Each structure stands twice: as structure tokens, then as C-alpha cells.
Amino acid sequence: MDFALTDEQRLLQHSVERLLADHYAFEARRRYMHEPRGWSLGLWKFYAELGILGLPFVEQYGGAGGGPVETMIVMEEIGRALVLEPYLATVILGGGLIRLGGSEKMRVAVLPKVAAGELSLAFAHTERQARYNLADVAASARRDGSGYRLDGIKSLVIHGDSAEKFIVSARLAGERNDRDGLGLFLVDADAQGVSVRGYPTVDGLRAAEVTLASVRVDDGAVIGEPGATFPLIERIADEAMAALCAEAVGAMAAMHAITVDYMKTRKQFGVAIGSFQVLQHRAAEMLIALEQARSMAMLATMMAASDDAGERRAAISAAKVQIGRSGRSLGQAAIQIHGGIGMTMEAKIGHYFKRVTMIDTQFGDADHHLGLLAASGAPIAA
């Protein structure tokens, strides 16, 4: 049992932290947001040079062979700096699906480009009716000669408006909520029949609605075993949730530090507001929420790659519950302690608050995951 980072992991943490500290000042972030993609292509190249875009891929695909702990380290820094770039969409989700389920040919063709910062990806999975049910897929895939034709509407595709390729889930067989019968396909964003409507998200990122109208893909576009890809979808959702938990912890740690700092400088009644016990106690409660969340993000990280799906999913759900609840209470306290200034777009604190709030809504919020845990009846803290 060991919670320490290795020297190499600390070096990675330090490098990412420095790069982001140099390039992610509050004003710079606002500029990136107004770039055509809604994020900085220039920084994306820096990430490639640092080696973090190929972090989870093995060396033969241009990667660094990192595991869940390395991903946690990067995601925590991403959270701390409120990064806009499509790391989750491209490296964790898109890259992860190809890493785990792509053919050798596809891996060779796609992953080195991702690692080099030349290709961005998005996972077009969620649909309007699905809410948090990963198996609720109505988009269809029909056999068409030596390929497939895809039809359907994908919603809330994170960073879908700047992705050059989508990984699309579609149903080959079965009813809407069946876990069996799903396929995954790699689709070019400019393929015939694909239309993309991009929009900003409330936390400053980008997403898209993606419509597929009789989109033709060949057999080489298949990821995983057609009709039996649900375990892969679940696995990648678990990895994404572990990554999001780490991002949330980074953002919460920043919120807590900024708030405590503000308490030491902001004066009212002639003294720093941090001298008031009622605010001290709120800050202490924020720390407890943060540390409990950090503990569970670590648990999620260490369980993310487990092949025991039941154990893995229980740990990830428990982490998602804790992160959702901690994020909400810590974020609300941070805004409250800042007072009026916390309500303004000019203060960074509110932007963290929005990001952490939106992380809860991805892949199932705290209440959803609590429901899953309650229904399974498995002991969580056995």
C-alpha cells in the first residue's frame, strides 16, 4: 500500500504544472476561448512536445506507456489550470477506445497522429433520450456490402465541433436499452452524411450535436467486436470518470487555495475575514470535502484499469458520488466566502465552480451513481 508518486511521476507532474502555469493565466484562457476551435492549437502542440497526448499509448504507437496514475496526474493539473483543450475527448475517450478496441492497422494509423497533436477525436455516444444510461442507443448501423451505414443523432458530443474523427456508437441489433447489439465505428468528421452543430458549454468548453444520415463506413472502421462492444464502452466510461474525478480534484484544490488566500487578504470591519470563526469553519469543511474527494479520486485511479468489472464499477461509482457531493459543497462555499466578487465573470473562482458543477453531470451525477450502488447491494466499504 503506497500513495506516493515515483520520481518519474513527480517529474511529469512538475512539467505539466509548469507548462500550464506559464501559459494559462486567466487572461490567456479567455483568449484561447475565442480562438476558432474554442481552444489553443498552439498549446496543443506544446502538450504533444511534452509527451502527454500519447501518455496512455504504448511506445510503438508514439506513446509514453503511462497508466492510470499518469493520467490522474495530468488531469489534476488540467483541473487546476481550467484547461480548455480536448484532452479527455481525444486522448482518454477517443484514443482510449482505439487503444483498447481498434485493429492494429487503425492503431498505427491514428494513435501516432494523436500523440503528435495532429489529430483530435470525439466520442459520439450520448443521445437525447439516454440521460445516463450507457446502453440507451437508438442510432443504427446496417450492414452494407463490406461495410456499414450509420443513421442517428448524437448529442452532447464533448469537443465534437473541432474533432477530425468521431468514434460513433450505433445499434446493430436488439432493443433500445439492450446491452448487446452495439457497434463502434471510426468516422471522419467530413464524411458524407455527417453534420455537426457546435456550441459553447456553460463551463467554457465546446460540444456538438452530430447527425449521421446514411453515413457509409467500411470494415476497417470497426472498433471492438460489432454487436459486443458494450463492455468496452463501460470500460472507457470508467476510465473517463476516473480522469474526470482527478480533474475535479485539481479544480477543487485550486478553489480551496484561492478561497483561503482571499480570506487572508479581504478585510471587513478592519480585519481579514479569515479571522472570523464562522468562515474558518467553512474553510475547514471545504478542506475535508477536498481530502475525501482526493482519496476517492485515488481509489478510482487505482481501480480504473481493473479487469474485475464489478469491483471496478463499484469503486468508480463511489468515487463519482463523493466527487459530485464534495464538488457541490466545496464550490458553493467558495462562492459564498468570496461574496459578491465570486458572482462575477471577472473572478476565476466562478469558472472553477462551473467546471466542477458540469463534471458532476458527465457519465452520471452523484445521485445516479448512488442509485447504482444502492441497487447493486454490494458492500462498498467491505
Place this chain on the structure above:
Amino acid sequence: MDLRFTPEENTFRAEVRAFMRERLPPAIRAKVVEGRHLVKEDLVTWQRILNARGWAVPHWPQQWGGTGWGPVELYLFRDEMQQAQAPEPLPFGTSMVGPVIIAFGNDAQKKRFLPRIANLDDWWCQGFSEPGAGSDLASLKTSAKRADGHYIVNGQKTWTTLAQYADWIFCLVRTDPAAKKQEAISFLLIDMKTPGITVRPIQTIDGGHEVNEVFFDDVKVPAENLIGQENKGWDYAKFLLGNERSGIARVGISKARIRRLKELAALEQSGGKPLIADERFRAKIAAVEVELKALEMTQLRVVAAAAAERGGNGNRPDPASSILKIKGSEIQQAITELLLEVVGPYALPDQIPHDQSERWNEPPIGPDWAGPLAPGYFNARKISIYGGSNEIQKNIIAKAILGL
């Protein structure tokens, strides 16, 4: 980062588990499981079983009966003992005055007291709090005046847990009326049989008798019973209170209580089906389990950090222990709330003996496990009050961790 314990640690855990299974007397275990009162004899019996195995005071130096275990082994030992539903060893000797004597006492005191603490030959109680000195402990007033190789002690202590059984009391007393609050305090060991000591019971809201008032009226205490230096007692008290919090998360106990909660919720019917099948009730249990899992991970982080420190034994006071105290107490209390909800309307009958010498021999009203659950809920309110209230813990976090 790695969650797994080493093969050696797993072997150790298995050894502790087997010991608990074989040696914990079933009658004592049953009382802990059901939440019934333990009597003095139960605690003495269990402490002597541990002592015979060499595990009575594992956290002490080996010279005085400690095991030499590191923080991970100590954690595993406590976790297994708690999950086995063994009585918690009485902390007043082994975790409070014992470590103070080891750290600050003289050789004669060590030889005289430590072996008797390990074997529970002497039952110790704690004389810190006073009617006017609770969270503001340094405002205590009990005085000790030096005269002819003795101290003459006058004053009153309160909330003295299990003083009705005690052979000895360790006290904070004021030895220099002229000095500032914290500087005038000394740490004195007092034989409870000394003339002038009166113990008066305090009945708590659960109907139990755990705590007492202790009065000192011209009590003559030999000067050799002073620990360390006169007027340095506040430093020793801070050391003691830091130790007190290190085992406070009680994750193992909470795990065992959740298992009990699920068993009882399966026995109780609600709307024609077992309460455990009720979705809302399951969600409540799951919510506590998530909190407990997070606390367990937080505790493991603290244990691992202590283990990484060369020579650390995991008992060094750490402000992080305030986090463990706050969350640990909240979770223990939340579980007693759920147990209260499981028993439902049969929380109502008052059917446990209020004096520990009495036996309840009447047929049960409602389920035979109902009696202790409402009192257990009432009693558990103390957990966020004792050992430095949760509000004091938040003050410590604000000051020591956040620099506010």
C-alpha cells in the same frame, strides 16, 4: 501508487483475524454486536487475553511491552480487532497516560505503572475537564499546593469516564496561581483510594452511567506522583490529546456496524417486504458507505505517509487527525441514526437495564434486538463532543493547516 498490501502484511492480517476469531469470548462479542453494556470484568478479561498474546499495548516501545509494529501493522491490527467486534481497549491507560509516562515519566514511574496498565491491573481514568473548563481546558481551576513532599489537591473534575471502576486518575492541576493560564498546569497521578476523593455518577440521556463527577477535598498526593516538571503539564496534555485522536476514525467499527445495520434491515418488514429492499433506505445506506470508503482511503493515506517517515510509528500528532475525527464521528453517528430508523416504532419501549448491575429479564417488547438501538443513538451524540469537539477540530484545521 498501489492499493495492495504486501504478502507479509496480508499474512499478518490473517494471523490477527484468526486470533480474534479464536480468542474473543463469544459472550463479550455478542454484547458489542448488540450494543449492550460491557461490565468491568468484560474489559479486564479481554485486555488480559491481548496481554497474554503480547498485543495489549502494540504501539508502545518494545522495552515496555510494545510489538515494534510499523504504522501499517498497527492499522491492520486495529482494523481487524474493530471488525471482529472486540471491545475497544480502554484508552485511558494504554493510549493516554501510558504514552505520557513513557515520554515524560521517570524510571520509577515507568516500572511501577506501565506493566500494570498493560494488564489492566490498574484501571485509569482521566481528570482533565472541569465544570468551567471544557473546550477551554486551560482555564481549569483544580489546585495542587506543595507542602512537605506532598501536593494538597482541591477542586472538581467532570465527565470522568468509568471513574466508578478506577484505581487511579491522571489529573491536570494548577500548581502556580501567579503564572499565566497554560504555564501554571502540572500533570499529577492520584490514587483513587486517597481520602478526600468523592465520585458521583452522572446519568446520560441514554440512561447509562459512563461518566462521573470527581471531587477533591484536601487530597494528599505524594510529590513523586508528579509527571515530568512542575508547570509543564500543558505540554504533556497536548501530547496526550494528539495521541487520543490518532485512532479516532474507527473505520473498522463503522464497517461492522453497517453489516449489523443490513442484517437488521433484512429482519424488519416494511410494507410487506424487508426494509433492506426499500430503495430509499438502500440509498441512505449506500451514501454512508461511500463516505466510509472515502474515510478509509483518507486514513490509509495518513498511515502510508507515517510509514514512509523513517522510524515513524503513526502515533505522532498530525493535524490530519482532526479530519479523521470529524468524518469518523459523523459517520458513526449517521449509522446510529439509520439503526434507529430500522427499529422504527419499537425504538419506543425503554427496555435496557440502567444500572449495570441489573439484568433485564422481562420478555422483549417488539424485536429482541430493539432495546439498545435508541439509547445507542442518544449515546453516540457524545462522539462529536469528546476528545476535542468537532468545532474545536475545525479550529485546529483552520489554524494548523490553513494558517487562518
